[in-house]
Structures are given as C-alpha cells and as structure tokens.
Amino acid sequence: MGPSGFSPPRFPKRLPPLSIAGNKSAMRVRLKGINRVTKKSASGKSVTYYYAWKGGPRLEGEPGSAEFITSYNRAVSQKRAPRTDLLVSIFDGYQDSTEFADLAERTRKDYRRLLRVIDDEFGDFPIAALEDRRTRGEFLAWRERLAVKSRRQADYAFAVLARTLSWAYNRGLAPLNPCERPGRLYRAARNENVWSDADEKAFHAKAPAHLRLALTLALWTGQRQGDLLRLQWAAFDGSTIRLRQRKTKVTVAVPVGAPLKAALEAVKAEYKREGKPLPATILATERGTEWTESGFRASWRKACIKAGVTGVTFHDLRGTAVTRLAIAGATVPEIAAITGHSLKEVGTILDAHYMHRDPALGEAAIRKLEGRAISPN
Template sequence: MASKRRQFGRVRKLPSGRYQARYVAPDGQLRPAPETFRTKKDADDWLADKQTEMRRGDWHDPDAGKVAFGPYAAAWIEERELTTTTRQLYGSLLRHHLEPVFGAVNVAEISPPLVRRWRADKLASGTGPTTVAKAYALLRAIMGTAVADQMIRRNPCTIKGASTVHTPERPTATVQEVYDLADAIQPRYRALVLLAGFLGLRWGELVGLHRRDIDLDGGALRVRRAVAELNNGQREIKAPKSAAGKRTVAIPGAILPDVRAHLERYAEPGADGRVFIGAKGATPRRNHFNRLWRTACSDAGIEGLHFHDLRHTGNTLAASTGASTRELMARMGHSTARAALIYQHASADRDRLIADAVSGLVDKGRKKVRKAKKKRDRKPKGHEGDTRD
C-alpha cells in the first residue's frame, strides 16, 4: 500500500539521525524549523502547528525580529510626534539605560528573563526607581510596537507595575505659608507665587503668560502656551501638556489687587507684553528663580517646599470646595480624571478627619447629658404618707 503523501511541509532524516522540518512560508520562501527533532513525529507535530498558524493568519516572519534593538529604538523615537522635552528624555533614557544592555541584541532575542535581569541590575546599581520606571516604560512601548510590526509575538516586558512611577507625597503649603512666601520673595515675583498657590498653574504656564491672557474685569486668566527649558539651555514656547491644558481659570478675588498691581508695575507694556520678566527684561529661568525661592523659603521659615508644590496647594484648595471631578480637571488642565481624583481623595480624607472630630464632640455632649441624667436618677424620692384603713 502506498504511503500517504505529505500535504504540508517536508521532513527529512539527517546523517546525524535527527529530523529536519521545512515548509513553504506565505512569502514563498522555504523555511526550516529553527531546530532539528529527535523523532519524525516531533517534526510532523511542529509542521502541523506551523500550518495551523498560517491558516489562522497568525504566521510571523522568523527573520523579522533579527534587527538590533538600538537602531530600531532610535527610529521609534524619531518617527513619533513628541515634544522637544519628551524627545530629549527618551533619547537620554535610551542612551544611558537601554542601549548599554539591549543595543546590540536582536529585537526577537529580548526575552522576559533578560528584561527582569536588566531591571534588577539597574535598581541594585543605585539607579533611581523613578528613572528605572521611565526606562522600563519606554522599553515596553518600543517592544509593543515590535509586536504590532509582527517582528515578535509577545511583548517581553511583563513585570506588573514596573512602569509605575512612585513619587513620594509632596508637602502642601497652607494659605498663610503662600502669603508668607509671597511677602518674602522679590516683589516682582509676588504675583507669580500667589497665582501658583491659588490657581495651581505650572511654572512654564506662568512665565508664558502675556497681558492679553489676563482679564482683570472678568477675573479670569487664559492659559494658551507654556515655556519649556531644554537640556541645551534653549527655551521653547509650546502648547500646554495636553489639549485640556488650554483653559480659562477664574482668579480668586482676594488676589486680584496683587495681580493688578503687578501688571501696572512689572509686566511688559502692550497686549503681547510678557506678564513675568526678570529685572533685566528676560523671561525668568527656572534655575535662577530657584535660588530666589530657596532664599524666600529660608526667610519665611519654611523647609522642604518646592515651587511646584504650590500647584498642589491650589488644587487641594479647589478640591476642598466640593468641586466635581470634571470641574477640577478643567481647572487643573488635565485630560484624565486621575489627578483630580487624587485631590478629591485628599479632600475626602480631610473631611473624614473633620467628621471624626465632630463625632468626638457628639460623643462628649451625649456623655455629659447621660451623666447628668444618672445624677438626677440617684436622688432619693420623697416618701408619701401611709394610707392604711
């Protein structure tokens, strides 16, 4: 009886006694299995699996991933629409943290164990957890594109939570501390401190303000641009971090006189005049302002407070008013609810403390009433006369 002819692929026995499996791929090329097999059945089973992949449309070119990670990652960054600051960050993470280990490795050869070992070595060597998390997130994004490009089947970055940046909780200034700092800083930056503290604006948004952005009569401020400082010392005027960053924010009436006084004395003239400029007429630089900030903190007796922490103050105050998540998102300039929910939770925690304090007062008041009642009950009652017949 004639043997049944193979319908897919070919199997041949090698001089070594092992079996080689080959098949014609969708690209028309004759593709051998990456390894030989001990038995003919093992080779047949491998061909059957490969045929199933092709029928499902799940076939991948085994040579597609034979591209060095370094050039692929550099092209990945180059091809994306990124802000200049983000492009610089990604380039730095690639050069200093990813390329030394993965640069010469083929994309298809980057495995979960290799990724886990790289991350563990980074943390053990003293690289900051935040930097490692950002580098891991970049690696995962690049390898995700490799999956979409059908270079690899699965993303090797499988460590749960490894891309989450765990930033320590920053302090929040009190209303009085904001005013103490505004009093201690150079007068030309008094309004800048108050706007940061009570509107929650970012540094780049503040120094990007022009006169036409402030409506004193309407008590509102429009955020339309931000100034970004690049690694090479240059500055870039760009749109805010997200579309939601372009927003109009109401100015608390309590600080309107300070804003008005600043515009009259320190801002550039004309509708396009910059609101905040240094003594020599230049847009303030962050590193120079930080020196003034540290001096003001010292003079005000406030320790460990960064300028950006004033944004937390403004957002916390807004959340404490009972503003909705959507309202907080609009005021803060966020396109997602995550940050707004954080401030709402912080406000809720404070409200819980208040409720607990009220509960203590209630318990104290009720205890006092119960004590007085017991005292009345212990008093002897008057004896009534006998009523014997």
C-alpha cells in the same frame, strides 16, 4: 529635571571642519558624523575623546592630524550596515518618529539622555529575543541595578524603554513588549506636602514681588510650572486665563479669582506707571525678561530658604490648588475643568497624594449635612 545617577555623554551633530597641520597652507577636510565625548579624569581635568560616529571606534591622534584622518578613514571603510535585527534600530527609529517629535522639548531631551543609557545596555540585544519569557526578567534586573542609586530615576528609565518598545510593537517592528505594566519601585510620600496658609504668608512676607506673583498664579490656576513660565499676557482677557498645556495638549479656561486679578492688575499698573512696556510673559525676572526654567528654579529655591518655607516645592502648588478647591466645596469635575487633570487624576490626588485627610473637609461635610438635616422637633 535631569535624572540623577546617569551621566551619559553629549554628542554634537557635527564638528567644525578639521585641518591637517604640517604645511604652511593646511588642508581643511570636513569629516561627517564625528562624535565628541568630554569626561573628567580622576584629577578633575577635562579630557575630550573623538569617535568616528555614535558608538563607533575611538579615533587616534589629535583632531586635524594625519593620524586622526587616517583612523577616521579606516573606521569608515570597516563600518558595517546598520543591524535591523537589534534593539538599537528600534531606539533610533523611535527618535526619528512623529510620536517622539510630538513630545514636549524638555521631555525629548530627557528621553534622548535615557535612550543613550538604554542603548549602552541593550543596543545589541536581538529583537527576536523579546519573545523569550526570560527577557522581561533581564529588563527588570537592569531596573533593579539602576534603583541602587535612585528608584525614581530607575522607574523613569524603564518607562522610556517600555514606551519605545510599545511604539515598535504597534508598528510591527517588535514581536511584543515585555515591559508592560511593571509596577513602580518609587512611591512618593506626599501626604503632607501641601502649602499651608503659614507657608503662603511667610513667602509673601519675604519673597520679591515677581516671585509672589508666581505663587499667587500657581495657587489660583493649578497649572504646571513650565506652562506658567510661558504664559503670556495675551492669555489674560481681564476675567479668564486661557492656555494649552504643553504636556497633555489640554486647553483650559481658568476664571480669574479676585486675589489673582488684583495681583495681575497691580503688575500692569506698575509697568504703566514706570512707562515700560509689559513683557511678553506674565511671569518675568526683575529685569522684565522671560525666565529660563533653571533660572526660575534657582530663584524660587533661594526665596523659599529666605522665607523659611521647607518641605514643599513649586510642584506642590498644583496639588495644593486641587486641595483648596476641594475644601472650598468644588466637585471633581469642577476641579478638573480648572487644572486640566482628568477626573481620575483629581480623585487620585485627593485620595492619596495631597489631601492628607484635611480636617477642614470634615468640617465642611458636617456643615453641609446640617443644612440638609430635618429638625426632629
């Protein structure tokens, strides 16, 4: 999910070789490090600007012209050595680190986008100033300004800054991390955001088969959308689904319940009946191809609209699975073993985010108590 409120430019690593026009045989010169920024003017027309490097001076003239080459050479000759005493060196160092490389691809993409926003604001901030008590106030004030557009994305940007400074502090590159434990501005009110039985029935009644399978798979495994979209048939051995979660690197083995097993076997039988090979992934498009995350979100949103399902998202299916397991009498450790949450995370979900004090829990508790009670007669 791209953070709302931010529109940082996209910088390609390298542009194609540029030609100096004017002669019958143009001279081709490869210019290293050039960055390109495309913006929309007030009229809606796209305009492209070229810079000598990321954060460098803007180049004059049209790409390939003598004026363009001259302005590039002038910028390179005036370029100074990188400043290791400024936060920009920490931002660049973090993105070159193994810790950053170990993040999921989608997370790295989000972090790069936000680090460009942070760099624009604090790239020239002295590292030594991190020791000043007023620095924390400066960072928090910046978060407050971002929160005017989106509290959630302001928290996300601040979390990226805090993680980057934590990386630097642990390696002796920063004297301290003034962004530790800032608290949150955004509080999700998800007490009622669980899929009801009525929501599930409505979706099954209107949605296409390949999306109904996605619903069943999510409700009976409690896994994240990204992990389910990449889940391959090889992970299903007929009784268990085994996967390694991309975000947490946790490996889980989920026993396959009867409704999910029936759905999976039905899909396999359908492909066999049509004489088609199974796609690599369990969840596939109508054409049998792998989903892109954006394509799946768009199709899922349309299916929910058609089914009249509102107020809940695919993400809510993970919490719904936790809730249903709890109502069925599963313990916190049992739930964590299936969904891959930590014990603390399961407790938090049940207590604050999804449980909404379901009356079925009270009913189940009384029935259990009745089973243990000693008759007074």
